[in-house]
Every structure is written in C-alpha cells, then in structure tokens.
Amino acid sequence: MSLIRARYMLQRGEARLSSVLLLLSVLAVSWLLWSGLYKPLVMGLGAFSCLLSAYLAYRMGFFRHHKALVRLLPRLPGYWMWLLKEIVVSSIDVTKMILSPSLPISPTVVKLKAQTKTDVGQVIFGNSITLSPGTVTLDMHKGEVLVHCLTSDGAAELQKGEANRRAAALEHK
Incomplete structure (x- = not known):
C-alpha cells in the first residue's frame, strides 16, 4: 500500500484489520466480564x-486516534482506580445533600x-x-x-485542577 493511500485512510478514519480486531477484542472481553450472563441469546446480543x-x-473516525489510545492504555488502570474513588466520594456527598432536610445545593457553572x-x-x-455525581460537562x-x-x-474542587492534571498525565509518556 502506498504511503499516500495509507495517509488518506488514516485521515478518513479507516483502519487496518488488526486495529478493528483489537477494538472488537477489548469490547468483547469487557462485555463478557461485566455481563456475567452466558446464555446463547444474550451472547448473540x-x-x-x-x-x-x-x-x-x-x-x-475513532481509528484516527488509534495511536493516541494505544499510548494511553498502560496508564488507564491507575486513572480508572482514581476515578472510581472520586465517583464513590461524589456519590456519598450527593446522597448526603439529597437526604439533608435543608437541601444545601448551590448550582454553579464554571x-x-x-x-x-x-x-x-x-x-x-x-x-x-x-x-462523577453532582457534575455535568455541558460544552467543550x-x-x-x-x-x-x-x-x-x-x-471549587474542580477548579483546584486535580482531575484536569490527572487527565493530562494520561497523555504524557
């Protein structure tokens, strides 16, 4: 395949068969682990x-970003553990707010x-x-x-930048 054709394919989001098979493998393994149901109909779905x-x-055009995603993979499990902790903490905070009789909310857009x-x-x-419960990305x-x-x-917690810093750290080698 010529270099020009390969560059054109990447610009359009086309991918090699190996990239598609890798994505399918990750999706299938994730689905099998999270579903826990192994009946023929459910497996077919x-x-x-x-x-x-x-x-x-x-x-x-997902495959245009294939190389960036492959570089992120080794750092993702640590990020996911941090994110899971943040989701649990946020869930507890939002639950406390909802159950509080005074409903101490102060909606803010930052x-x-x-x-x-x-x-x-x-x-x-x-x-x-x-x-994370209690926050929604409206626009990017x-x-x-x-x-x-x-x-x-x-x-205020978001503006401190911990989430921003950790997301940016995923990109660095």
Missing part, C-alpha cells in the same frame, strides 16, 4: 452490540481550561467530570470545558 460499536467507531492537548484527552476529561470547545456543578464547593 452482546456480539451484535460489539460489532455495532466497532462499526460506529469506524464511522466516527469554565475550565483543559490541560489535555489531544481530542482523546479532552474527551476523557469531560467524560470523567460527567461520570477549543480546550475550554463548561461544567455545571451541584454545589459551589464542587466547583
């Missing part, structure tokens, strides 16, 4: 969902400058914010992230 996800990833440099890093940062444009926080304390 799981296989269909993995194939559909891979097709949609192809159509959205604009953050993402420290991540790549599209993949910015998406990880924005999705991590949204996964040119490295700026608009976030709705349930409380001003939550907004």
Whole structure:
C-alpha cells in the first residue's frame, strides 16, 4: 500500500484489520466480564452490540486516534482506580445533600481550561467530570470545558485542577 493511500485512510478514519480486531477484542472481553450472563441469546446480543460499536467507531473516525489510545492504555488502570474513588466520594456527598432536610445545593457553572492537548484527552476529561455525581460537562470547545456543578464547593474542587492534571498525565509518556 502506498504511503499516500495509507495517509488518506488514516485521515478518513479507516483502519487496518488488526486495529478493528483489537477494538472488537477489548469490547468483547469487557462485555463478557461485566455481563456475567452466558446464555446463547444474550451472547448473540452482546456480539451484535460489539460489532455495532466497532462499526460506529469506524464511522466516527475513532481509528484516527488509534495511536493516541494505544499510548494511553498502560496508564488507564491507575486513572480508572482514581476515578472510581472520586465517583464513590461524589456519590456519598450527593446522597448526603439529597437526604439533608435543608437541601444545601448551590448550582454553579464554571469554565475550565483543559490541560489535555489531544481530542482523546479532552474527551476523557469531560467524560470523567460527567461520570462523577453532582457534575455535568455541558460544552467543550477549543480546550475550554463548561461544567455545571451541584454545589459551589464542587466547583471549587474542580477548579483546584486535580482531575484536569490527572487527565493530562494520561497523555504524557
């Protein structure tokens, strides 16, 4: 295959068969581990969902970012552990607020400058914010992230930049 053709394929989001098979493998293993159901119908639906996800990833140009994703893989488990801890802490905080008779909320919108440099890093940062109860990423444009926080304390915590720093650390070697 010529270099020009390969570059054109990458620009369009096309991928080598090995990249597609790697994505399918990760999706299938994840699905099998998380579903816990191994009946033929459910397995067939799981296989269909993995194939559909891979097709949609192809159509959205996922494979243009394949190299960036491969570089992130070794650092993701540590990030996921930190994110899981943050989700649990946020869940407890939101539960306390909801159960409090005074309902101590102070909705706030903040604009953050993402420290991540790549599209993949910015998406990880924005999705991590949204996964934490009490915060929602509203918009992301040119490295700026608009976030709705349930409380001003939550907004202040985000502005300290720990989540931003950890998401950016995923990109660095």
